[in-house]
Amino acid sequence: MDKLKLKALYTDLRPDLDQVEAELTASVQSDSDLLTEASLHLLQAGGKRIRPVFVLLAAKFGDFSIERIKQVAVPVELIHMASLVHDDVIDDAGTRRGRPTVKAEWDNRMAMYTGDFLFSKAIASLSKLDSTYAHQLLSDTMVELCLGEIEQVEDKRLYQLTVREYLKRIRRKTALLISVSCELGALAADVNEKDRIHLRNFGYYVGMSFQIVDDILDIVSTDEMLGKPAGSDLLLGNITLPVVYARDEAGVKELLIRIQRGDTTEQTRHELLAALRTSQGLEQAKRMSNLYLEKAMNEIKHLPKSSAKKSLQNIALFMSKRKF
Ligand SMILES: C=C(C)CCOP(=O)(O)OP(=O)(O)O
Numbered sequence: 001m002d003k004l005k006l007k008a009l010y011t012d013l014r015p016d017l018d019q020v021e022a023e024l025t026a027s028v029q030s031d032s033d034l035l036t037e038a039s040l041h042l043l044q045a046g047g048k049r050i051r052p053v054f055v056l057l058a059a060k061f062g063d064f065s066i067e068r069i070k071q072v073a074v075p076v077e078l079i080h081m082a083s084l085v086h087d088d089v090i091d092d093a094g095t096r097r098g099r100p101t102v103k104a105e106w107d108n109r110m111a112m113y114t115g116d117f118l119f120s121k122a123i124a125s126l127s128k129l130d131s132t133y134a135h136q137l138l139s140d141t142m143v144e145l146c147l148g149e150i151e152q153v154e155d156k157r158l159y160q161l162t163v164r165e166y167l168k169r170i171r172r173k174t175a176l177l178i179s180v181s182c183e184l185g186a187l188a189a190d191v192n193e194k195d196r197i198h199l200r201n202f203g204y205y206v207g208m209s210f211q212i213v214d215d216i217l218d219i220v221s222t223d224e225m226l227g228k229p230a231g232s233d234l235l236l237g238n239i240t241l242p243v244v245y246a247r248d249e250a251g252v253k254e255l256l257i258r259i260q261r262g263d264t265t266e267q268t269r270h271e272l273l274a275a276l277r278t279s280q281g282l283e284q285a286k287r288m289s290n291l292y293l294e295k296a297m298n299e300i301k302h303l304p305k306s307s308a309k310k311s312l313q314n315i316a317l318f319m320s321k322r323k324f
Pocket residue numbers: 046047048049050097173174211214
């Protein structure tokens with residue numbers, strides 16, 4: 001994703017985001033230089049900060065006070081970061097945000113502890129907020145994140161994954177945290193219940209569309225654009241929506257059988273990508289991401305007209321229409 005273009009969509013939020021950034025840096029300080037360094041390694045590598053942006057924009061529909069909003073913007077980004085550090089261990093990933101991953105720079109053990117540390121700091125940060133509902137919401141989301149990951153581990157029939165199962169997985173993996181970011185922003189700013197629910201639903205639908213687009217990009221982008229071999233997850237059996245739709249198409253089917261029999265060579269990866277790029281399944285996946293985008297836009301149209309509303313619309317559009 002072109003980060004510069006996305007960031008241009010929220011220049012108005014810069015002063016607020018700078019405060020969130022300072023708080024993020026402060027919140028990963030610890031008695032261990034090593035833990036702080038590993039956390040800062042990922043934090044300073046950048047990232048789109050899309051979850052704090054959603055917190056801030058949702059809060060603009062209510063009584064906005066940056067001091068209070070920070071208390072929810074920081075934990076959602078910390079939880080996101082923790083899950084990235086842990087994911088990179090599971091996926092054996094070498095780079096993240098254009099830098100070596102924590103596991104690559106140090107090792108798996110350091111990455112596991114850094115992730116745990118970031119989760120703990122997220123809880124500490126939210127503890128300043130006096131709302132049982134907010135705590136419940138965030139802990140439920142963390143449980144869902146874990147359930148999503150465990151399902152992936154347990155599911156031995158990955159090539160049989162249904163559309164429904166795929167959607168359930170990305171709901172847990174991506175959409176819920178984005179939805180909760182919107183809802184917590186609204187809660188911290190005392191947005192009325194009706195608008196808060198629209199914002200929550202908006203975040204959910206944007207998150208679904210965002211993850212489907214991500215999975216499409218994993219197939220249609222070059223290795224250079226992705227910073228990792230395109231489609232590498234597919235060889236590991238982690239299939240995504242375009243494959244779920246395309247797996248019975250001529251050309252794709254034979255290749256999947258070959259992969260399941262253990263052929264995971266570069267040649268096979270290239271052949272699979274070529275077959276998927278021209279498949280009907282890819283088009284169906286694009287239609288599904290557009291459907292979620294439409295649902296997101298439908299939620300937001302009920303909100304009062306404001307510059308925050310315009311920003312949410314632009315960001316949703318940008319995130320869902322990244323170059324295929
Ligand atoms: C859940 C997903 C799709 C992982 C990546 O999230 P982002 O694309 O928001 O990652 P950063 O910008 O924070 O690096």
